[in-house]
Structure formats: C-alpha cells, structure tokens
Amino acid sequence: xxxxxxxxxxxxxxxxxxxxVYSGHFRSDPxxxxxxxxxxxxxxxxxxxxxxxxxxxxxxxxLEHPNIIKLYDVYSTKDQNISLVLEHLPLxxxxxxxxxKEISYTSADIKSWSNMLAQxxxxxxxxxxxHRDIKGNNLLIAADGxxxxxxxxxxxxxxxxxxxxxxxxxxRFYRPPELxxxxxxxxxxxxxxxxGCVIAELAIRRxxxxxxxxxxxxxxxxxxxxxxxxxxxxxxxxLEYYIKPSEQQSWQGNGTAPRKGYPSSWWKxxxxxxxxxxxxxxxxxxxxxxxxxxxxxxxxDHPYWTNAPRPTKKENLPKQG
Ligand code: ADP
Numbered sequence: 001x002x003x004x005x006x007x008x009x010x011x012x013x014x015x016x017x018x019x020x021v022y023s024g025h026f027r028s029d030p031x032x033x034x035x036x037x038x039x040x041x042x043x044x045x046x047x048x049x050x051x052x053x054x055x056x057x058x059x060x061x062x063l064e065h066p067n068i069i070k071l072y073d074v075y076s077t078k079d080q081n082i083s084l085v086l087e088h089l090p091l092x093x094x095x096x097x098x099x100x101k102e103i104s105y106t107s108a109d110i111k112s113w114s115n116m117l118a119q120x121x122x123x124x125x126x127x128x129x130x131h132r133d134i135k136g137n138n139l140l141i142a143a144d145g146x147x148x149x150x151x152x153x154x155x156x157x158x159x160x161x162x163x164x165x166x167x168x169x170x171x172r173f174y175r176p177p178e179l180x181x182x183x184x185x186x187x188x189x190x191x192x193x194x195x196g197c198v199i200a201e202l203a204i205r206r207x208x209x210x211x212x213x214x215x216x217x218x219x220x221x222x223x224x225x226x227x228x229x230x231x232x233x234x235x236x237x238x239l240e241y242y243i244k245p246s247e248q249q250s251w252q253g254n255g256t257a258p259r260k261g262y263p264s265s266w267w268k269x270x271x272x273x274x275x276x277x278x279x280x281x282x283x284x285x286x287x288x289x290x291x292x293x294x295x296x297x298x299x300x301d302h303p304y305w306t307n308a309p310r311p312t313k314k315e316n317l318p319k320q321g
Contacts, residue, residue: 003075007085009036023088033088034072038081057084059129060152067120069140069150089150090143092320094198095136098205103318107273111304112311113139114199116147121195122296124149125188134194135174136201145314170194172217173207177228177288180218182240189290192299196285203273218243225288226261233289277304 008030010023019037026032060071070087077083094113097103117139124131131138131152138151170179176193178186200208209224211217222228228236236242267279274282281304287293294302305311 003073004077004083006073007034007036019084024085033090035086035088037084037086038077039083041080063124063127063129063152065120065123066146067116067148068123069148069152086150087142087148089140089148090321091141091145093137093141094139094147094202097141097318097320098136098202100320103320105318106309106312107275107278108309108312109317110199110202110273111278111309112314112317113147113202115305115311116314117149117195117198118296118299118305120147120149121188121191122300124152125191125296130188131191131194133170133174134191134198135171136198139198141319145317145319172214173197173210175214175217176290176293177218177221178239178290180214180221181236181242187290188296189293192285192293192296193290195299196282199274199278199282199285200271203271203278221288222259222261224262225259225286227258228288229258234291236289275304275307277302277307280304 006027007024008027010025013021013023013035015021019039022036022038024034024036026034057071057074061074064070069089071084072087073085075083075085094117097105097113117134121131121134129152131149133151134149138149140148140150142148170176170190174194174197176190179190197208209217209220211220226232230237237244264279267283268276271279271282281294281299281302284294284302285299
C-alpha cells in the first residue's frame with residue numbers, strides 16, 4: 001500500500017516560505033493527528049528533488065527525541081511534490097509566546113523552555129546533525145506544553161537547494177559572527193549562538209540582536225561583546241569579511257572607536273529574569289569566538305539548570321490558544 005494512503009489530509013493550517021502545511025490524521029486512527037507539510041516545487045529543481053534534501057530527511061527520520069519534532073513519513077505525489085508527515089504541534093511557537101501580551105511568565109518558565117531547547121540541540125549535535133536555523137518560530141509547542149525543535153536543515157535543503165556550505169544560513173538576528181565574517185568551515189557552535197539569542201529574547205520579550213543588514217548585525221554584535229581582534233579570537237582576521245578595528249570607524253559610523261562591549265552591570269540590568277547564573281550561561285553561549293563558545297554538552301552542564309528556581313514542570317507552563 002502507498003505511504004500517502006496511510007494519511008488523510010485536512011484543512012490548510014498555514015504557508016511558509018518553502019511549504020504549505022495542512023492538518024491531517026492517520027487513516028487507521030482519526031484521533032491521531034499529524035501535520036502534513038507539502039514542499040513547494042522550485043524552478044531550479046529540473047531533475048526533481050535534490051539528493052541532499054532527501055539525505056537530510058532520512059537523517060531527521062532517525063533522530064528520535066522528546067524535544068525534536070517527529071517525522072512519521074515522507075511521500076511524493078503525482079505532481080512531483082513531496083510531503084512530510086510530521087508530529088502535530090498545535091500550540092504555536094516560542095516567538096508567538098513572548099509576543100503574546102496576554103501571557104505572563106516567570107524566570108522558572110524561561111528556564112523550562114530554554115532547557116527543552118538545550119536538550120534538543122544537544123541530541124542533534126550528539127548525532128552530528130546541525131540545525132542551522134534555530135529561532136523562536138522554529139520551536140513549536142505540543143498540546144502538553146513540550147517545546148519541539150522543527151524545520152531541521154530543511155531550511156537549507158529546500159530554500160537554498162544545491163548550494164554547498166554557504167555562509168548565508170540562519171536568519172540574520174540569530175546568525176553568529178563567524179558566519180557574518182564569511183566562515184565556510186563551521187560547526188555546531190553556530191546553533192549554540194542561535195540558542196543563546198532565543199533564550200535572550202524569551203527573557204526580554206523582544207528580539208535581542210537586531211541588525212538591519214549583515215554589516216549592521218556585526219556592528220550590533222561588536223557593540224554588545226566588543227570588536228573581535230586576534231587577541232580575543234585567534235584566526236578572526238583571516239576570515240573573508242573581517243574588518244580591521246582600525247577600519248571600522250567608517251562602517252560603525254560617528255567616528256566610533258572599536259567597541260569594548262557592555263559591562264556586567266549592563267547585562268544585569270537588561271536580563272533581570274535570568275539571574276546571575278543565567279546571564280553567565282547566556283554570555284558563554286554568546287561568545288564571539290566559536291572555539292571559546294560553549295558546546296551543547298557544556299550548556300547542559302551549567303549550574304543555571306539546577307540552581308533555584310527549579311524549571312517549571314511542562315504541564316504547568318503558560319500556554320497560548
Ligand atoms: P512558517 O514557520 O514560516 O510560518 P511553516 O511552513 O513552518 O512556515 O508553517 C506554516 C504554519 O503551519 C505555521 O505558522 C503553523 O501555524 C503551522 N504548522 C507548521 N508546522 C506545524 C505542526 N507540526 N503542527 C501544527 N501546525 C503546524
């Protein structure tokens with residue numbers, strides 16, 4: 001029997017950049033809901049679906065973890081389209097949550113959501129999978145409050161099909177400095193930076209590092225963390241788009257000298273909901289030199305998670321809708 005016949009497609013839930021999402025259910029059990037993501041056919045796919053996209057899907061299918069969206073099946077349709085059958089996650093996403101002014105939440109809630117995200121990324125990296133597009137609206141929420149990482153590597157496979165290790169991955173606000181400087185050999189540390197940005201925005205309820213262009217994004221990063229130099233980040237000056245501190249005046253404007261970064265007092269004032277240990281973790285995740293940035297394992301070993309307050313149990317987390 002054909003895979004697609006195992007599922008019944010229902011209402012259209014929404015549309016993203018590379019896919020249209022429908023609700024659906026198992027034909028054998030109408031109570032078992034799914035989301036069916038139908039990938040839009042792209043012009044440049046003359047010979048059908050790119051091979052690396054298929055490999056990426058296979059990979060996802062093998063990643064099983066409570067904080068990672070489950071991919072039940074993949075099938076193609078007569079019109080050359082492919083559909084992904086995914087776990088149904090009806091309670092929106094983390095970005096929707098911090099944007100929703102009717103929901104108030106606490107330090108313990110932030111710790112709970114952040115920990116689920118940290119577990120997900122640790123699992124990916126343990127299995128040599130880079131996500132490369134972590135952001136609030138790729139963190140979906142299950143009916144029981146569990147946060148699940150979605151939209152895996154698919155962003156690259158489908159949106160930039162066929163292009164190799166490009167540095168133009170990751171939505172700008174979540175992009176680490178090594179990618180902005182044009183690094184082509186990068187690691188799981190790119191995801192750690194993005195996770196730090198998501199934790200920061202949960203805490204302040206707005207986007208954190210918001211550049212209006214790639215150079216603007218680097219300027220914002222330098223403003224917060226200091227302008228990287230060979231002393232603070234060995235090797236940085238070899239990156240393709242590195243700008244020497246002496247040449248930065250022109251792009252940072254106003255004759256500003258190279259940045260020193262904000263002092264501890266600024267971080268304390270900006271992130272009252274994270275506490276000293278949370279700020280220490282955040283700054284260790286948002287370290288410009290990827291070699292000094294924490295790994296996913298080191299993130300999970302940080303005392304923030306076990307210090308007071310204890311993370312909220314998922315059944316007690318505030319929910320939308
Ligand atoms: P975007 O994230 O750009 O909105 P997506 O293609 O990821 O695009 O999703 C489009 C919409 O479909 C989302 O806004 C969401 O409402 C819905 N959706 C996506 N995935 C799921 C899912 N697993 N379960 C339930 N609804 C989903």
